[in-house]
Amino acid sequence: MHNAHALxxxxxxxxGMSATVDAAGNLRGFYPARTAAAPRLVIGSHLDTVPRAGAFDGILGVVLGIALIxxxxxxxxxxxxxxxGFSEEEGVRFGFPFIGSRACAxxxxxxLLxxxxxxxxxxxxxxxxxxLDPDRLREAEITGEVLGYLEFHIxxxxxxxxxxxxLGIVEAIVGQSRFTLVFEGxxxxxxxxxMPLRRDALAGAAEWIGRVERVAMAVPELLATVGRIEVLPGAGNVIAGEARASLDVRHRDDGIRSDVVARILRSAETIAxxxxxxxxxxxxxEQSAVAMNPALQNALAHSVQFCGFPVHRMVSGAGHDAMILAERMPAAMLFxxxxxxxxxxxxxxxxxEDVAAAMKVGIAFLEELENGGI
Ligand SMILES: [Zn+2]
Structure with a gap:
């Protein structure tokens, strides 16, 4: 990370920017306005990544920001x-995501320390x-007048x-519920x-997992996943006494998500x-859905249209730094x-050519902001 920051x-x-690293390990570059007492636009994404990752998740949004300038x-x-360039977005090291963007917000x-x-x-x-000095974390907070936050991301x-x-304009980042269900037999x-005398925990969990998939398929845009199951004692010649299954449910509408979660949990109770x-x-x-700012979304839509690309609005099924920044300032994302x-x-x-398209749109967006479009 030291090497990435240096480069x-x-x-x-x-x-023509200044560059510093704040106490949360975020790389902060600043390009001044014409006048000293001016608001700022924040462009960002994260520099950390997951093990065996690709080269574009996060870093592309930071490099695009520098390229625009x-x-x-x-x-x-x-x-x-x-x-x-935010630190610790993925939460790989400490099991806790968005450390850098939370410090800025x-x-x-x-x-957490x-x-x-x-x-x-x-x-x-x-x-x-x-x-770096953890006692200076508070100084990482973005203060002063901010026009908004823009994040480019794959x-x-x-x-x-x-x-x-x-390209796609993000309308909202989905809300998410996470559970573990333990079936005990x-x-x-x-x-x-x-067979009739068995209390097979795994067979019960399997019936429920099939049910989760059917419920999710019947609700538009709903995502429900059982991504992990752990079985005890876990031997081929022993009926499963316990099955622990994860549950991850996501939707852009918090009401629909809670309703589906309740149905999925009730079906587990019935099956058990x-x-x-x-x-x-x-x-x-439980994380609520986060809406992106409508005015910034519209400015992005104008810019996309101005550059001759079709305007497509969509939701993000993954969490992003924009979701954290949105708590403090208008936020927008371009996928x-x-x-x-x-x-x-x-x-x-x-x-x-998609990166070139994002660059073009980014420049049009800056011009729109310059002309008071927000
Ligand atoms: Zn990312």
Whole structure:
């Protein structure tokens, strides 16, 4: 990350920006406005990534920000532009996402500093090891007048490619509910326990998983996933005594999501009761859907249209820094087509012509803002 910061800082300075690293490990580049007392536009995304990742998730949005300023060729606007490369968006190291953007939004809970990574190192210690001061985290908060936040990001899904479109305007980031369901039955001998006398936890969980899929397929735009199942004792010749299954439900409408979650949990109870299983439901998290700012969305739509591309609005099924910044300022996102819909994988890529399209739209967006379009 030190090397990434050093390289990007060089590029930032080369296009006339200042570059610093705040206490949360965010790289902050600033391109001043014509006048000192001017508002700023924030453009950003994250610099961290997942293990065995691709090269575009996050970093593309930071580099596009710097490239847009390069296109200004030193021309000053009525607003300053801050380009931020956020730290710790993915939550890989500390099991907690969006540390960098939360610090910028001023919503970072100080208890977070005591969370540890796999080696037992706390967030506070990791910050110190990176030659930064955790006592100065508050200074990372974005203050002063802000016009908004703009994030360019790869779609990380197949929809734009299916529609043969280079770009998509994000309307909202979906809300998400996460649970673990524990089905408890009775482990017993696979050879001596007759079928009608069994209380098979895995067979119950399997029936429920099929039900989850059917419910999700019947509700437009709903996404429900059982991505992990753990079975005890986990032997081929023993009836499963316990099955622990994860549940992840997402939708842009919080009402629809809670309604579907309630139905899915009720169906688990019904299945467990019929099969003589005990059911434990553990709720892990609930995140409301986050709407992007309508005025910024419209400005993006005008820019997309002005550049001769079709305007397509869509939701994001994944969380992004924009969702955290939206708590404090108007936020908008522009998605770039993701070839093969592949992300969080080394094969992740983008089409150069789509990056050129995003650049064109970004420049048009800056002009719209310059002319008071927001
Ligand atoms: Zn990302």
């Amino acid at each position: 990007l800082s060089t590029w930032m300075k080369h296009v 390069e296109e200004l060729h030193g021309r000053r606007l009525r607003f300053g532009i801050e380009v931020i 001023g919503t970072l809970d100080s208890s 005591q969370r540890t990574d796999a080696n037992g190192l706390t967030v506070a210690e990791a910050i110190r090891k990176f030659d 779609e990380q899904g197949p929809l734009l490619e299916q529609l043969a479109l280079p 009775k482990a017993n001998h696979a050879g001596t326990t007759p 009761a019929r099969r003589g299983l005990r059911l434990r439901i553990e709720k892990h998290s 770039l087509r993701c070839p093969g819909g592949i992300s969080h994988h080394p094969d992740e890529t983008v089409f150069p």
